[in-house]
Amino acid sequence: MPELPEVETIRQHLQPYVCGTTIKNIEILDPRSIKKIAPARFKKNVEGQKILRVERRAKFLVFQLKNKTAFVIHLGMTGNLLFKPDKYVKIIFHLSGGLPAGRQGKKIYFSDIRLFGKIYCHKKYPLFPELGPEPFDEDFASEDFYARLQSRKSKIKPLLLDQGFIAGLGNIYATESLYDADIHPERSADSLSEKEAGKLLRSIRKILVHALRSGGSSISDFVGANGQKGSFQEHHKVYNKEGQPCEKCRTRIKKMVMAQRGTCYCPKCQPLDSGSTRYARSPFARGKK
DNA sequence: CGGGCACCCTGGTGGC
């Protein structure tokens, strides 16, 4: 469910609440949420440890512990971390200490309907060698983005979902970014011009910033850890808008399936075949009307 | 490398 803005929203809610606390006890209501490590060993590695800080990398939340263990949570499609329980709680973290001083009995609830979420811990660094650059990394320049697009022949939409190519985008924000940049989801990555690559990166950043300011998108039941819903879903322009008029040109939004994911786009604003030499490197640029 | 698919799960919905 959650993509970068939602995970970051949760991180910001958690950070002041859990920093400096100690994980007293972990109550495992459903062991299927603990991955890569036996639940008993997980408990042993993490219980009694102080939480130094909460970080985010791509869609992963990382709790850095005093004993150098990284306690990692990926929320999958329906995972959430809450201050108050709901009916899908799988794991309860009992915390003690921290600020304000003397406040005891803090709890964090890991809730997850579909059990696609993952919780584990390890001490191997770097933590995520397989992940691509963060969209907001200052070193991630538009020229790098263009160069990396040039080396890939896959369709742009699935490539944006590939966490090894760029980290943190999911179906909603990849879809919205391509619409904002007027790029058809099926364009091959290496068909994008340098100008289009720059526009796409700017769109990605713009959409993510906007979503962050709105506290994320609340589709179905996403809420921040504090229980507040995000509001960015009100700003979606194409995601889940099949049949509705495009805000820019009033053409009906179309929906297709790519890489097993629904993809909405405006057929006029996001042309695949321009009928010109504009997309000279695209196999669709010639021959087809 | 790229594309397609099955699979891990459960719950909400929309059609009949």
Add this chain to the structure above:
DNA sequence: TGCCACCAGGGTGCCC
């Protein structure tokens, strides 16, 4: 009201 097929924002692994 009830049933059921279908859909869902993620990720991995396998096959060709």
